Amino acid sequence: MGHTQDARAFQEIRDTTLEQLAIFEDLDPETRQDVVSLATPRRLKEGDQLFRQGERATDFFVMLEGYARLQRMTEQGEQIVFHHVSPGQLFGISKVTESATYAVTCRAATDCLILVWPAHQWERVVAAHPGFARHARHTMGARMRELADRVVDMTTRSVEQRIASTLLRLTSDAGRRTTAGVEIAFPVTRQDIAETTGATMHSVSRIMSKWQRAGYVTSSRRKVVLREPDMLSEIAASAA
Amino acid sequence: MGHTQDARAFQEIRDTTLEQLAIFEDLDPETRQDVVSLATPRRLKEGDQLFRQGERATDFFVMLEGYARLQRMTEQGEQIVFHHVSPGQLFGISKVTESATYAVTCRAATDCLILVWPAHQWERVVAAHPGFARHARHTMGARMRELADRVVDMTTRSVEQRIASTLLRLTSDAGRRTTAGVEIAFPVTRQDIAETTGATMHSVSRIMSKWQRAGYVTSSRRKVVLREPDMLSEIAASAA
DNA sequence: CTCCCACGTTGCGCGAGCGCAAAGTCGCGG
DNA sequence: CCGCGACTTTGCGCTCGCGCAACGTGGGAG
DSSP states (O other), X not given: OXXXXXXXXXXXXXXXXXXXXXXXXXXXXXXXXXXXXXXEEXXXXXXXXXXXTTSBOOXXXXXXXXXXXXXXXXXXXXXXXXXXXXXXXXXXXXXXXTOSXXXXXEEESSOEEEEEEEGXXXXXXXXXXXXXXXXXXXXXXXXXXXXXXXXXXXXXXXXXXXXXXXXXXXXHHHEEEOSSSEEESSOOOHHHHHHHHTSOHHHHHHHHHHHHHHTSEEXXXXXXXXXXXXXXXXXXXXXX | OOHHHHHHHHHHIIIIIXXXXXXXXXXXXXXXXXXXXXXXXXXXXXXXXEEOTTSBOOEEEEXXXXXXXXXXXXXXXXXXXXXXXXXXXXEOOGGGGTXXXXXXXXXXXXXXXXXXXXXXXXXXXXXXXXXXXXXXXXXXXXXXXXXXXXXXXXXXXXXXHHHHHHHHHHHHHHEEEOSXXXXXXXXXXXXXXXXXXXXXXXXXXXXXXXXXXXXXEEEETTEEEESOXXXXXXXXXXXX
16 A cells, blocks of 8 residues: 555556546547646545545545445434445546535445545646546536435335335446346445435345345345346336 | 516616626626626516426526426426525526536426526636636535435434424525514425425424414415424424 | 315324344454 | 354334325405
């Protein structure tokens, strides 16, 4: 995690990963290197907090490898997960909302490799690469849609339907095909699912046990595999 | 509602209202007139739909007088209210999220007077008045915070607490002092409150009847007056 | 003035999902 | 290989708030 390893990682990044990122796809290699040279790479261990809600927003980020959760904590200590950051995604972009602080807390769901830009470089990055700002606005829009959908779900759908939709979304954002089905690419506990669906761990466990018995999912400790995504879609969509 | 009336309204706007709008406060009169001259005024009657979710976003707006609801409709025909637009607020700003369509439906809660800019003028307005873009981003951030708070509320607070918070927010956004207390400045039915809190009309009615008996609120047909806002704050904050 | 309709109130029963409690299991560190 | 902590499962009872149903009520149109 020292300087040497970061430098090595950085080298690796420049050579392979970056050119595949959607956010840089319309950039010539020279500009891309300009923009990336303003950032520093950083590794996180699973569970590390990158930033906390309410903290001064000193940086913005792109996820290169791994997954992170954007969440909030209530005064009663309850966690609520708003979003899972996947590789290639931009996050911590409070500049887009003219906010001086982070709106959420970011915690690594797996070991991560991220690119970190100082917030004061925002204008410079945007000037060199207008697509960056466009991408950031687009990301913000997607997050808003996600939140709005979530509000709709919370008021109109049952816990079972919400869990089904959530698992489907997680596999579509971070799914990995295996022989047994589609697996969620990062550790997921019952508690995590509860925090992203607005249910209790107990309800999640009961419902997923039922699905396991029915053969729709296979789940072990911190692992979830969907064997019959179509059945879950059906549950998520069902009128009741 | 014809051209003459619009022109008169427009004249009136230029003379009185505009200079007080926060969004134009840092503009010299000349630039302000430039920006405003790109817009046309429009009046809405209570209940009119200004735009619908999913529709191509052809315009963006500033509310001058009156109130409107930003809402969504589910396939089952349920309405969910996300936001109440108050005078001075910018809305329909899908440009900020790089979206080609409106994310919500806008319906006038009272008769309204609004300014309408064609979406294709966005770049020109922003160029003439960078503060406009800043204001728009700020608005977007505020909406996101509102949505996130709502998700938290839906998962952690009781219906009674949510109704209390909602009424307090409505009076703080659109409150009018009267002898009896603070009145919400636009017509509000029990159904409306249900749609903004994620409850049923029946629950809202029951809870508000209780509050009326306790003397915290006075409510008649489509009208809500808070007599004891502090008591409602207490309910909204209570641990249970 | 009256009719009608939108809006509001209230009672009753039920069910989803929570809270609590207790016991089972996996896997890592020592 | 053992022990402990993190994670999971399951049962049971209860409560909040919904769904249904029926009955007020006020205000605007004609």
